[in-house]
Amino acid sequence: xxxxxxxxxxxxxxxxxxSCAELTVTAPFASEITPCRIxxxxxxxxxxxxxxxLVLAAQSAHLVTFRQEGDLxxxxxxxxxxxxxxxxxxxxxxxxxxxxxxxxxLLHLTLSQVERPGPLEVLDPxxxxxxxxxxxxxASHHGFGVEADEKAFEALAGYLKTYLRTKRIKHTVQxxxxxxxxxxxxxxxxxxxxxxxxxxxxxxxxxxxxxRMTVFTGDTRDTAVLFGRKRFDAxxxxxxxxxxxxxxxQRDPNAGDAIASGKGRAGQxxxxxxxxxxxxxxxxxxxxxxxxxxxxxxxxxxxxxWNTHTLSRTQLLDIISQAGLQPRDEGPWRQFAHRVDxxxxxxxxxxxxx
Ligand SMILES: C[S@@+](CC[C@H](N)C(=O)[O-])C[C@H]1O[C@@H](n2cnc3c(N)ncnc32)[C@H](O)[C@@H]1O
Numbered sequence: 001x002x003x004x005x006x007x008x009x010x011x012x013x014x015x016x017x018x019s020c021a022e023l024t025v026t027a028p029f030a031s032e033i034t035p036c037r038i039x040x041x042x043x044x045x046x047x048x049x050x051x052x053x054l055v056l057a058a059q060s061a062h063l064v065t066f067r068q069e070g071d072l073x074x075x076x077x078x079x080x081x082x083x084x085x086x087x088x089x090x091x092x093x094x095x096x097x098x099x100x101x102x103x104x105x106l107l108h109l110t111l112s113q114v115e116r117p118g119p120l121e122v123l124d125p126x127x128x129x130x131x132x133x134x135x136x137x138x139a140s141h142h143g144f145g146v147e148a149d150e151k152a153f154e155a156l157a158g159y160l161k162t163y164l165r166t167k168r169i170k171h172t173v174q175x176x177x178x179x180x181x182x183x184x185x186x187x188x189x190x191x192x193x194x195x196x197x198x199x200x201x202x203x204x205x206x207x208x209x210x211x212r213m214t215v216f217t218g219d220t221r222d223t224a225v226l227f228g229r230k231r232f233d234a235x236x237x238x239x240x241x242x243x244x245x246x247x248x249x250q251r252d253p254n255a256g257d258a259i260a261s262g263k264g265r266a267g268q269x270x271x272x273x274x275x276x277x278x279x280x281x282x283x284x285x286x287x288x289x290x291x292x293x294x295x296x297x298x299x300x301x302x303x304x305x306w307n308t309h310t311l312s313r314t315q316l317l318d319i320i321s322q323a324g325l326q327p328r329d330e331g332p333w334r335q336f337a338h339r340v341d342x343x344x345x346x347x348x349x350x351x352x353x354x
Contacts, residue, residue, distance in 0.1 A: 014338035060104035110303030186217035325351035
């Protein structure tokens with residue numbers, strides 16, 4: 001399996017090891033998975049009597065898979081399962097963006113543990129400008145989010161409008177105020193992309209999905225207030241790294257204007273007086289994960305990536321288990337940690353909801 005060379009140098013170095021662990025946990029038909037090279041390209045070699053092409057297609061760094069026949073390599077017919085172009089996720093460039101390849105990996109690993117078939121409803125309760133939600137759309141799932149940073153929320157809404165218009169995809173994108181008991185709590189974005197509908201210069205594409213997205217501004221600990229009775233098949237999120245600088249340019253988002261100035265829900269609900277210590281990723285996750293767990297359907301899965309310099313794996317597993325979720329922590333599930341830069345060592349954990 002040839003691996004897609006990632007645009008991000010830092011992530012490229014980790015891609016082989018991460019893809020190896022990803023194939024191990026998601027492709028039961030593959031054994032003896034070993035890194036190798038085809039010419040100058042990174043690849044994974046594996047043994048299999050039969051392959052499931054859809055599982056190969058879902059691998060986050062999959063480019064082409066060949067079957068070895070004597071000295072020759074014959075390409076397998078692995079379909080492109082994305083329903084939207086990859087530029088949906090790659091065009092936005094901004095400080096604090098989660099690497100797209102890593103987002104695909106976390107999404108794929110998490111969704112591989114959900115018990116029901118797609119299309120699924122995926123929540124990113126720390127949505128930023130929506131990398132996870134856009135990756136979910138490409139994979140034909142619906143995206144839901146919460147984000148404290150109003151500017152990130154506006155950027156996502158603006159980007160969706162421009163992208164869908166430019167690509168001539170039939171759509172609606174609406175931003176409306178959220179009011180409860182006469183008070184304005186924040187805003188919500190509702191978007192719909194009707195991929196199968198004809199446009200003035202393109203015929204209808206029967207069988208293509210209509211994708212939905214809803215994102216609220218607000219504090220992630222208020223996810224249950226914002227989404228009410230709604231439950232999700234999966235929660236997939238990249239937690240704040242708790243650092244000011246990094247090669248992925250992560251500013252501590254918890255120190256962001258929306259929260260620090262009390263302009264967001266956090267401020268309105270009396271959370272504006274937190275000390276910087278209170279805003280550590282550890283405290284945030286300890287408070288948020290039990291709330292998120294309540295929004296997860298039985299048979300659903302939660303996937304989180306975080307910086308192990310701010311919180312150890314054991315501490316996060318404790319928080320997750322105490323919330324009533326069952327973390328996958330055996331063998332290859334422990335092989336996803338990788339260095340991003342001097343201040344960020346990123347790891348991920350996936351847990352299922354009984
Ligand atoms: C690591 S970033 C996620 C970036 C996102 N995956 C992307 O690529 O755009 C974490 C996000 O969490 C948001 N955040 C931090 N604390 C929050 C809170 N208490 N409630 C809601 N959002 C919060 C930050 O504003 C930031 O956008």
